[in-house]
Amino acid sequence: MNRFYKDVVRGLSADAKYLDSKYFYDKEGDKLFTEIMACPEYYPTRCEMEIFSQQSTAISRLFKQYGEELELVELGAGDATKSIHLLRSLVEDRVNFTYYPIDISSNVIKQLEDKLPLALPGLQVKGLNGEYFEMLKQLGNTPGKRKVVLFLGSNIGNIPSDGVNAFCKELRRYLNKGDLAFIGFDLKKDPRTILAAYNDKGGITRRFNLNLLHRINNELGADFDLSGFEHYPVYDPGTGTCKSYLVSLAEQRVCVGDTECFDFKEGEPIHTEISQKYAVAQTDELAAATGFKPVKHLFDSRHWFLDAVWECV
Template identity: 80%
Template structure:
């Protein structure tokens, strides 16, 4: 049975219904996410872009002070618009590396394998289409050179706070002592700024969330009526959890394929995504709990976003 189908049925069968956010990213979802990154309210991309475009020299020196020969692996690379600054600099400084973007979206991997060598002549790219850790395993079979792993865009925020240590320990288990991880964390800040980023006035984040229902309709033969669900984000400044829901606007029954049907009450939510926000101290604790040592902290000028460089110890 298809994994997408199994995961969707599991999520909708749960007492508190949920859909896994990794399924947002088909070709339409990838394009909508690019549009989100352009939204005036969506600050994380601009903050991290500032770091990657204005501190490129410092970042590349830091990485090359550890290794000049390495493999550069990026988890959830997306369109790589931030990492491209680092890639260009590393090439200019004659670092020897292959870039391995990992992404669950085949559309993203095809795009990167086609476009990046044209934009950056001489760059060696080997795209890996699939889940983070399965693809890290595959990458290991390709090369045993030291690794630098990028995990940008606060993708790590899509893991709930109570699962982040487990995720980072698993990441550590795929790496060797001395390898580096560069992880983008969105930091706690004015709660209104955070909530607005997930509730843009133009309604693109709403379309991005509803697109998941459209994808389930198209690929799994479901009959979601997109008009009968409303996008509803909330942010809790106490826990730092920003959560997105699709709320059923009516009592309704939705079927996925011929056999699985799900009843919704009016007002019943489907949890679609978490974007966890952290303090710097919390990120240091995660590193310490999971076998890493923070060796550098890079911030944007407002200190809204942190790119933490961790060494495997």
């Protein structure tokens, strides 16, 4: 049985219904996410873009100190619009490296493999289509080559706080002493700024969230009535957790395929995404607790976003 189906049935059968955010990214979800990144309220992309467009030469030099031959792995690469600045600097710096974008979206991987070698002649790209750790396992180890793992866009924020230590420890298991992780954290700031990023006036985040139900209809033969659910994000400045829900607007029954049906009460939420915000000290503590040592903090000019460089110890 297909994993998507199993995960959807498990999530909708839970007392507090949920759907895994990794399933946002079908072709339409990829397109909507690109629109989100361009919308005025979604500051994280612009902050991290500032870091990459202004500090890529310094980042490339830092990586070069760790090894002349690198495997540059990117977890959840998306359209790589930020990492392309770094790829260009590494090519210009004549670092001997291969870029391995990992993404669960086959559409993303195909586009990167088609477009990047045209944009950056000489770049070696080998896309890996699948889950983060399954693909890291498949990649394995090449003696003499340092790994640098990029995890940008505050994707790490999509991991609930009670699971993030285990995630970083697992990442560490695929790396060797001296390898690097380069992780983008969205930092705590004015709660109104944060909430607006997940509730843009143009309604793109709303369409992105609802597209998950559309995808389940399309791929798993479900009968979600999209007009019966509303996008509802909340941010708690106490915990730094932003959560997005799809709330049922009426009592209704939804079937996924022929056999699995789920009852919704009016006002019942499906939790679809978490976006955790961090304080800088929390990221240092996370590194130290999971087998890494923070070696560099890179900020945008407003200090709204942190790209942290961690060395495996």
